[in-house]
Amino acid sequence: MEPILEARGLVKRFGRVTALDNCDFELYPGEILGVIGDNGAGKSTLIKSLSGAEIPDEGEVFLEGEAVNFSSPIDARKAGIETVYQTLAMSPALAIADNMFMGREIRKKGLIGQLFRKLDHSGMQKIAHEKLTDLGIMTIQNINQAVETLSGGQRQGVAVARAAAFGSKVIIMDEPTAALGVKESRRVLDLILDVKSRGIPIILISHNMPHVFEVSDRIHVHRLGRRLCVIKPDDFSMSDAVAFMTGAKKPPSEFVGTA
Amino acid sequence: MKKLLTTAAISVSLMAGASSVSAMDISACLITKTDTNPFFVKMREGATAKAKEMGITLKSYAGKIDGDHETQVAAIETCIADGAKGILITASDTASIVSTVAQARDAGLLVIALDTPLDPIDAADSTFATDNFVAGELIGQWAAASLGADAANAKIGLLNINVSQPTVGVLRNQGFLQGFGIDLGDPNKWGDEDDSRIVGNDVSNGNEEGGRTGMENLLAIDPMINVVYTINEPAAAGAYEALKAIGRENDVLIVSVDGGCPGVQNIKDGVIGATSQQYPLLMASLGVEAIAAWAADGSKPANTPGKNFYDTGVALITDQPASGVDSIDTDEGMSLCWG
Amino acid sequence: MVANATDETHSEVESDHNGIIRKFHHLLHQTPALVPLIVLSLSIMVFGLLLGSKFFSPFALTLILQQVQIVGIVGAAQTLVILTAGIDLSVGAIMVFSSVIMGQFTFRYGLPPSVAVACGLLCGSLIGCINGWLVAKMKLPPFIVTLGMWQIALAANFLYSANETIRSQDIAAEAPLLQLFGTKFNIGGAVFTVGVIFMVCLVLFLAYVLKHTAWGRHVYAVGDDREAAGLSGVNVNFTLVSVYTIAGLICAFAGWALIGRIGSVSPTSGQLANIESITAVVIGGISLFGGRGSILGMFFGALIVGVFSLGLRLMGADAQWTYLLIGTLIIVAVALDQWIRKVAS
Numbered sequence: 001m002e003p004i005l006e007a008r009g010l011v012k013r014f015g016r017v018t019a020l021d022n023c024d025f026e027l028y029p030g031e032i033l034g035v036i037g038d039n040g041a042g043k044s045t046l047i048k049s050l051s052g053a054e055i056p057d058e059g060e061v062f063l064e065g066e067a068v069n070f071s072s073p074i075d076a077r078k079a080g081i082e083t084v085y086q087t088l089a090m091s092p093a094l095a096i097a098d099n100m101f102m103g104r105e106i107r108k109k110g111l112i113g114q115l116f117r118k119l120d121h122s123g124m125q126k127i128a129h130e131k132l133t134d135l136g137i138m139t140i141q142n143i144n145q146a147v148e149t150l151s152g153g154q155r156q157g158v159a160v161a162r163a164a165a166f167g168s169k170v171i172i173m174d175e176p177t178a179a180l181g182v183k184e185s186r187r188v189l190d191l192i193l194d195v196k197s198r199g200i201p202i203i204l205i206s207h208n209m210p211h212v213f214e215v216s217d218r219i220h221v222h223r224l225g226r227r228l229c230v231i232k233p234d235d236f237s238m239s240d241a242v243a244f245m246t247g248a249k250k251p252p253s254e255f256v257g258t259a
Numbered sequence: 260m261k262k263l264l265t266t267a268a269i270s271v272s273l274m275a276g277a278s279s280v281s282a283m284d285i286s287a288c289l290i291t292k293t294d295t296n297p298f299f300v301k302m303r304e305g306a307t308a309k310a311k312e313m314g315i316t317l318k319s320y321a322g323k324i325d326g327d328h329e330t331q332v333a334a335i336e337t338c339i340a341d342g343a344k345g346i347l348i349t350a351s352d353t354a355s356i357v358s359t360v361a362q363a364r365d366a367g368l369l370v371i372a373l374d375t376p377l378d379p380i381d382a383a384d385s386t387f388a389t390d391n392f393v394a395g396e397l398i399g400q401w402a403a404a405s406l407g408a409d410a411a412n413a414k415i416g417l418l419n420i421n422v423s424q425p426t427v428g429v430l431r432n433q434g435f436l437q438g439f440g441i442d443l444g445d446p447n448k449w450g451d452e453d454d455s456r457i458v459g460n461d462v463s464n465g466n467e468e469g470g471r472t473g474m475e476n477l478l479a480i481d482p483m484i485n486v487v488y489t490i491n492e493p494a495a496a497g498a499y500e501a502l503k504a505i506g507r508e509n510d511v512l513i514v515s516v517d518g519g520c521p522g523v524q525n526i527k528d529g530v531i532g533a534t535s536q537q538y539p540l541l542m543a544s545l546g547v548e549a550i551a552a553w554a555a556d557g558s559k560p561a562n563t564p565g566k567n568f569y570d571t572g573v574a575l576i577t578d579q580p581a582s583g584v585d586s587i588d589t590d591e592g593m594s595l596c597w598g
Numbered sequence: 599m600v601a602n603a604t605d606e607t608h609s610e611v612e613s614d615h616n617g618i619i620r621k622f623h624h625l626l627h628q629t630p631a632l633v634p635l636i637v638l639s640l641s642i643m644v645f646g647l648l649l650g651s652k653f654f655s656p657f658a659l660t661l662i663l664q665q666v667q668i669v670g671i672v673g674a675a676q677t678l679v680i681l682t683a684g685i686d687l688s689v690g691a692i693m694v695f696s697s698v699i700m701g702q703f704t705f706r707y708g709l710p711p712s713v714a715v716a717c718g719l720l721c722g723s724l725i726g727c728i729n730g731w732l733v734a735k736m737k738l739p740p741f742i743v744t745l746g747m748w749q750i751a752l753a754a755n756f757l758y759s760a761n762e763t764i765r766s767q768d769i770a771a772e773a774p775l776l777q778l779f780g781t782k783f784n785i786g787g788a789v790f791t792v793g794v795i796f797m798v799c800l801v802l803f804l805a806y807v808l809k810h811t812a813w814g815r816h817v818y819a820v821g822d823d824r825e826a827a828g829l830s831g832v833n834v835n836f837t838l839v840s841v842y843t844i845a846g847l848i849c850a851f852a853g854w855a856l857i858g859r860i861g862s863v864s865p866t867s868g869q870l871a872n873i874e875s876i877t878a879v880v881i882g883g884i885s886l887f888g889g890r891g892s893i894l895g896m897f898f899g900a901l902i903v904g905v906f907s908l909g910l911r912l913m914g915a916d917a918q919w920t921y922l923l924i925g926t927l928i929i930v931a932v933a934l935d936q937w938i939r940k941v942a943s
Contacts, residue, residue, distance in 0.1 A: 074831055089829035091822035093889045098815055103831020105812040117811045146627065162830075295756045295866070324869075422917045462917060467763075467860035468867040472665055476911040479658050493864060496766060500861040504664075504782060504789070521763050528767045 002065055004029045004201055005050065005081070005170050010059035012045050019045040020056065021225035027170065032192065032202045034212035034233075037222030038245050044174075046222065047205055051083045051172055052076035063169070074103075080169035084176060088159045092148035097121070097128040099147050100162045131165045132158070135194055153184030157191060164195050171195065172203045177211055189215055209238040221245055229255040286316040287550045288338040289543065290331055290348040292375075294321035297519055298539050299349065301597035302373065305540030306347065309547040317547065318343070328352040335359045338368065345369035345550030347543065353378040353426065369553040371560070373542045375427060376568060385549065385560045386568035387542045391430035391516070392437075394535035395488075397575040397584065398514035399438020401533045402486055404581035405512060409485075410440065413456050416477035416484040417449070418463040418470055418494050424448055428490055431516050432460075435488045458484050463494035470497020478505065489515045492522025492534060499530045518576060520596040526576055527589040533577035539597055541571045626938050630883045631895035633934060637881075637927070638898045638905065645909035653912055656788035663794045666904035668693075668859060669874045670797040670897060671852040673882075674804055675845035676875040677896045681808070682841050683821040683888025684733060684740030688725070689849050690871030691751035696722040697853030698755055701764045701863030704773045711775035719850045725751055726846015730839035748872065759865040766861030779858030793855040800848070801897045808893060817841060821888025877924060878903060881931050885939065902927065 007025040011018070019042045027033050037043040048054035050061060052070030061068050063079055070076040073083060090099045101124045107113035108120045125143045132143075135157065147155060156176055163171045173192065177185040185208075192215055196202055206212050212219060213233045221228045221244050228244060229251040236244075243249035289306045291299035303319050310317035318341070320334035328351050336359070338346050345368050350356045353375060360370050360382055372383040380386055403410045417435075420428040432449040436457075444451035450460045458481040461473035470489060477484055478501060487502075489495040495515040502508040508530075515522060518536025525531045549560040563570040575584060576592035626632060646654040653659075672689045679686040696718040703714035725747060732743045769776050779793035808814035816837045819827035828834045852871075857863055882899030884891025907920050 073829055077831060083829075085829060087826065089823075089826040091819040091826055091830075091889065093822045094815070094818055098819075099830070102815065102819055102827065103833075105815065107812070116806075117813075119810050119812060119815070121810070149627075295761045297761050300761065459911075459914070461911065466866050467862050467864045468668075468856070471860055475661055475665060476908060479652070479661060479908060479912055480914075493763065493862075493866070496763075496862055497860055500766060500780075500859075503861075521765050524765060525767070528765075530767065 001028055003027055003062075004064055005203075006062040006065075007046075007050065008060050008062075010046065010049055010056045010061075012042075012049060012054060012056045018225055020049065020059075023059070023222075023226045025050070025220065025227065027201055027203055029201055030196070030199055031217040032196050032204055032215050034216035034219040035203060035205045035222060036207075036209070036212055036219060036241060036245055041222045041245075042225040043205060043222040047083075047172060047174065047203070050076075050203075051081055053083075077168075080167070081172065082163035082166070082168040082170070083172040084156075084159045084163050084174065086175045086178060088155055090147050090155065090159060093146055095144045095146055096132075096150075096158055097125045097143050099158065100124070100128045100131070100165065104166065127165070128161075131161045135161050135164070135191055151184065152180050153187050156180065156184075156188050160188070160191055160195065164198070164200060168200060170201055170203065172205070174205050175207065176204070177206065177208055185211065209241065213238055213241075221251070223247065231255055284316075285314075285551060285554045286318065286341065286343045287547060288318050288320065288334065288341075288343045288346045288348075289546075290320045290334045290338075290346060292322050292325050292331075292349050292351045293327075294319070296325075297597060298374075298517070302349070302539040302543040304543075306543035306547050309544035313547065313551055315547060315551060322351050326351050328355055331356060332359045335363050339363050339366045343368060344554040345371065347371050347373050347546040347550070348383075349374045350377055357382040369550055369559065371546045371549055373546055374537075374539065378426070380567050385562070387545050387549075387560075387571055388568050389537035389542075389573050390566065390568075390570050391427050392434035393570075394516045394537065394573045395431040395434020395436075396438035397434075397535045397573065398488070398516065398533050399435040399440075401438075401575060401577060401581050401584045401586065402435075402488075402512055402514050403439045404584050405532065405579065406486070413439075413486045414458050414481055414484045415439070415441075415456050415486045415488065416458050416474070416481075417460045418473045418477070418487065418489045418498055419449060419460060420465050420490045421462045431490060432488065435514070439486075463490060463497065465491050466493045467497035467500070470494035471501045472497075474498035474501035475504075478502075482507075485511050487511055487513045489513060489531075491515060491517045492519055492525060492531065495522070495531045495534075496525060499525075518574075518592065518596055520593065523576055523589055523592040523596045526578060526592070532579065533575055533586070534592075536574045536576050536592055536595060538571050538573075538595070545569070545571065623938065626934070629892075630890060630938070631892040631898060632883075633931070634882050634895050634898035634902060638902050641902060641905050641909070645905060645912075649909065649912050653909060656786060658908065658912075660788040660790060660794070662901065662904040662908055663797075664789070664791055664859070665908065666878075666900045667791070667793045667797045668852055668856055668868070668871065669878055669903070670900045671793075671800060671855055672849060672871050672875040673878040673896045673900050674797075674800050674893060675848035675852070676872075676879050677882075677884060677891075677893045678804070678817065678841045678848075679740065679845050680876075680879050680884055680886060681817050681821045681888060681891065682838060683824070684838075684842075685744065685876070685886070686729070686740070686842070686845055687744040687872045688729065688747035688751055689845070689852075689875055690868040691748045691755065692722050692725050692846055692849040693853040693856060693871055694865060694868045695725070695751045695755040695758075695853070696850035697856050697863055697868075698759045698865050700776055700854060700857065701769070702759060704776065705764055705768070711773040714773075715775065715854060718853060719847060722850025722853065723843050723847040726849070727839060727843040729846065730842025733842060734835040734838035755865050761865050763865070764863040769857070769862065776854070776857045776863070777861065779855040780861065781858070791858065793858050796851070796855060800851075801893055804893050813837070813840070818889050821890075823889070874903070877928060881924075881927050883931060883935065885935050886932070887939070890935070890939065899931075 003026040005027040010020045010023040012020040035043050049056045052073045052075050106120045106124050108118045112118045129143050176188050219231050244251050322330045363370050370383045372386040374388050376386045377383045429449055433446050441454045459477050461476050463469035463473040487498050492515045495513050502511050512532045515531050515534040552558050575586040577586050578589050580586045699721050700714045700718035703709045703717050704711050729743055729747055732738050733740050782791045816832045819832050820834055820837045878900035879896045882895030910920050
């Protein structure tokens with residue numbers, strides 16, 4: 001099977017610090033790929049290079065086999081790579097539907113939309129409602145309520161729904177459960193599995209080992225600016241993974257490089 | 260009033276004669292409230308021309324806006340450090356500037372207040388100014404004389420500068436009322452008169468915008484106002500617009516003070532009935548001469564007899580002269596106007 | 599009044615006192631222009647009761663509209679900028695400079711008034727565009743950029759005009775187009791001017807644009823959280839530059855309206871327009887932190903100031919009482935904004 005998103009030999013330097021040191025990466029269709037690594041290992045630089053937020057100095061990124069060069073997150077998003085940021089990147093004072101369609105609003109049909117550029121509020125609300133219901137997060141009573149009136153988990157849900165709603169090919173999720181309680185984390189993990197069941201592959205960056213091990217199909221272990229190994233959660237324990245990550249233990253050679 | 264002007268003109272030539280011995284290294288300072296108001300622009304022109312003629316180095320300073328006290332203090336300090344012989348100042352804050360002025364006088368500088376007296380007036384060596392009370396009185400007398408018998412039941416609106424009641428505004432206002440024949444309350448403030456002919460006092464900030472809003476407010480109190488006093492001609496122009504908006508521009512007498520060129524033109528066009536013209540150019544050139552005389556022999560300028568300042572004169576300008584009130588017409592006014 | 603009625607209906611449903619407050623909080627959150635509307639209605643009623651027909655007449659009420667037209671137009675520009683979490687201190691200076699250009703281009707260079715007006719509008723837009731570019735691309739704080747631009751535009755205004763006033767009579771004779779906004783018409787004692795109609799139409803138009811176009815939603819999003827807006831696909835720089843440019847254009851229109859209002863072209867007018875417009879915006883319930891509030895609120899805010907000024911003057915009160923009350927309203931409005939933004943978790 002061909003990887004849907006692939007990176008070869010990525011290098012990124014910040015002054016004298018090498019954040020990415022000839023790093024490779026693959027994401028296959030329909031999978032959840034966990035990305036773990038110690039702080040400063042360069043995993044966020046890797047993710048930013050994939051989502052267009054950083055431009056790598058060397059190396060190539062391929063989406064569905066084609067080389068791509070993103071100069072901004074907007075570029076990457078247009079190509080089908082959606083990112084759910086840890087900060088969620090939502091406007092708290094605006095309504096749910098406004099946020100879901102931010103930057104890709106739908107205008108009314110006909111003269112009103114063409115000439116007066118009037119937005120199709122009811123249309124957007126309807127779609128937003130559908131998407132949220134699809135993902136089973138329609139505990140929200142009113143699609144017009146401001147995002148800031150939602151709980152942390154509900155906001156995460158809206159952000160995920162936004163990422164999944166627009167025919168995206170890949171969703172990158174950065175620490176989706178970091179700010180949430182046990183119950184809300186549970187819901188978000190279910191949501192991630194739900195999105196996966198719709199055939200959209202997900203890159204999940206997290207420090208929370210139980211969460212990563214629970215939902216990931218494969219786990220990319222990042223160390224010292226490059227991929228150390230890729231493991232399956234069934235083959236290793238969490239403490240093994242942490243030991244690989246910190247360098248306390250060497251992974252068996254067959255897992256090093258491509259997996 | 261022509262007489263006063265002539266007196267002033269004579270003293271100009273006398274003083275010029277006395278001080279023609281001035282040396283080349285005399286320097287003087289001119290500090291104005293702002294350098295944007297045409298009144299001060301004209302003042303600077305007069306001072307610069309006279310200084311050039313007499314071979315005096317003149318340095319000009321100005322506050323950024325009206326009321327900018329700090330810049331004026333800094334300017335005086337600069338002048339002291341610069342070794343200037345004298346300072347001409349139109350103070351923004353007449354009371355607060357006194358301590359800084361005292362420093363300058365202690366350092367041997369002659370300080371002359373132009374246009375605006377300091378508080379107290381003797382804080383400066385001398386004051387060269389318009390008698391604003393007389394300026395107001397003239398337009399008051401003219402308005403009363405023009406109305407004739409109707410003056411007894413006039414409806415008067417007054418547009419002042421602002422609610423902080425600066426001295427100039429109070430003097431003009433009270434002068435106007437006195438001239439019109441209204442009993443003054445406390446002559447040191449406006450707004451305490453109880454004559455039923457007064458519809459109300461409002462403020463204009465001395466510009467067109469404020470003049471219009473202030474007039475509208477007065478008209479809302481009584482739309483049949485028929486005499487309007489204004490602090491200056493821009494305020495008068497604004498008041499006129501407000502009257503025009505309700506179609507009453509032709510049956511209201513507007514009087515004003517200043518004598519700037521657009522104001523005199525407005526009298527010619529019938530917008531304003533009469534104005535009292537003052538002479539900033541004269542104030543400044545007389546001031547420069549006084550500094551030259553002080554540098555030459557240590558003599559200080561004398562006050563106008565009967566007043567505690569040197570009166571640079573004021574003239575009533577109108578094209579509809581009223582009996583018993585001296586006035587000059589707009590053609591003569593145009594030749595004397597500033598700004 | 600509206601709020602009281604809603605409160606009562608709620609109190610029947612739920613006896614919980616906190617519930618009422620939360621509903622009220624929610625209502626304000628949804629409709630931020632509600633508070634200024636209530637204050638406006640109440641103040642008109644109070645002054646109407648105290649002063650009777652002197653205040654409660656078509657003439658006096660439309661006079662208020664005429665008196666607030668300049669602040670209302672400039673306030674519309676200020677609203678756009680403040681919604682993006684900025685502030686524009688240069689609005690008054692842009693307005694006056696534009697009006698001076700319209701006047702001087704006509705009288706000094708003999709250009710046709712229509713061309714001079716176009717030049718004035720262009721100049722306002724250009725200054726606004728520079729503001730926007732400095733804020734968006736150079737990432738300079740709006741307060742600093744517009745503080746500087748305020749001084750620059752004002753100095754340019756004085757230097758260029760030599761503080762020369764162009765008289766109303768000359769304009770009326772030679773270039774009546776400049777006084778277009780002063781054209782008035784009576785409808786049963788009520789006096790409307792083109793400037794007043796323009797202000798009302800501008801506010802309604804911008805209310806539509808802000809609510810019903812993508813650009814409008816982007817203005818709110820940028821003000822709410824600039825970074826988040828950028829990450830969710832809003833072209834932040836374009837939005838900011840366009841907001842400041844349009845604000846400049848609106849200020850130039852205000853300059854045109856100013857000529858209509860005072861008849862003449864006066865370089866010394868409009869000195870307080872920045873403070874007055876910010877006052878209207880704040881009393882109108884628009885958050886200085888950006889992203890919250892409605893332009894209708896600004897309109898009500900400007901009217902509140904107008905009602906207070908005229909009402910108190912008609913009652914014969916010292917003008918200082920107006921400032922005192924307006925000052926109180928400003929603080930109350932900002933306190934209310936803080937409360938609205940504080941979301942019960």
